[in-house]
Amino acid sequence: MEHRALGSQGLTVGEQGLGCMGMSAFYGATDETESLATIDRALELGVTLLDTAESYGPFANERLVGKALAGRREAAVLATKTGVEITDDGRAVGLNGRPEYVRRALDRSLRHLGTDHVDLYYLHRIDPAVPVEETVGALAQLVTEGKIRHIGVCEASARTIRRAHAVHPLTAVQTEYSLFERGIEHNGVRDTLKELGIGLVAYSPLGRGFLSGAITSPDDFAADDWRRTDPRFQGQNFDRNLDVVREVRRIASGKGVTPSQLALAWVRHQGAIAIPGTKRRRYLEENIGATGTTLTDADIAAIEAVAPHGVVTGDRYTPELMGTLDG
Structure with missing residues (x-):
């Protein structure tokens, strides 16, 4: 797997990462043995960027990732x-x-992860009650202390990104981006990232599994799979x-690739680092196959014809969760 600069602050990652959330939460039954084996296989195949959060579980996913990296943090x-x-x-x-919560939460995450530093620490959601400058100021102090190496924000508006970046350079912004969710191309976020030299990390690059082509009915989901409440399903x-x-x-069939590989290749073509989530080795290996998929101008035009901005039907989240996004 090739490596790429993520942003302009000196961080380099494999051109496709791994979202670990579903190994512990939200997507039905979990299997620690298979999840650990999936992380092992990801590292063998050249994946370097592993993505987790304190809220996944909560805490269970950080502990799982920490266990997977025991003895090989580097x-x-x-x-x-x-x-x-x-x-x-x-x-x-x-x-x-x-700031006081950010500091306390990081120390707790370091314990769960079994490490003394985090390479990329994101503000998961923007708290409207706290100026983002205060939060990023606290993160900058943690960089000085060596507890985090790089700073990112998630689901932030272009205005918030500029405010945050003015306090301390951001390495990455993580947001939903896929053939089903292209809002950042039209709300100023993508242009702002390019202008400021901030990397784009795309979560849900397969439209929460929809673009894999494997989902044919809402009944395909386990009873406790949160996608049963997702408006798009x-x-x-x-x-x-x-x-x-x-x-x-x-289109994928015409190229001899799977729908997942086509969708992930499109995200990579846009210059983003995709972090498709999976908890099984077979899907991981399929997803990694996207890194060998090259899209021609004709391919991009064909994809644009069937999946332009706004093609998806339904909001990204329920109204409650939509309210947590920085608009």
Whole structure:
């Protein structure tokens, strides 16, 4: 796997990362043995960027990733997140960007991860009650102390990104980006990242699994899979979005690749580092195959014809979760 600069602050990562969230939360049953084997295989295949957060579990995912990296911390570029306040007993109590919480949360994450530093520490969500300058100022102090190496923010508006970057240079912004979610191309975020030299990390690059082509019915999900409440997987929204997936599958078939590989190759073509999430080695290996998929101008035009901006039907999240995004 080739490596790329992520942003302009000196961080280099494999051209595709691994989202670890589903190994511990939100996507049905988990299997620690298979999850650890999946991380092992990812590292063998050249993946370096492992993405987790204190809220995934809560804490369970950080502990899992820490276990996977025991004795080989240097093998990974480790990214985790704060800003969704979690009590020590695992209760989520809302957004919290106060400097004192950020510091406490990082120390807790370091314990769970079994390390003395995090390579990339994100503000998971922007707390509207705390000026982002205060939060990033606290993160900058943690860089000075050596506890974090690089700073990022998630789901931030162009204006917030500029404010944060003015306090301390941001290495990366993580946001949802895929053939199904192209909002950053039209709300100023993508242009701002290019202007400021900030890297783009794309989560849900497969549209939460939709673009894999493997989902044919909402009933494919386990009873405790949160996608059962996702607006894009509901009723007529599901049917319309499935029509788009069928077109993506057609283009992928013509190239001799899977829909997942086509969708991930498109994200890479846009200059982003995708972090597709999986908890199984077979899907990891399929996803890694996207790094060998080259898209021609004709391929990009064909994809654009079937999946332009706004093609997806339904909001990204439920109204409650939409309210946590920095608009």
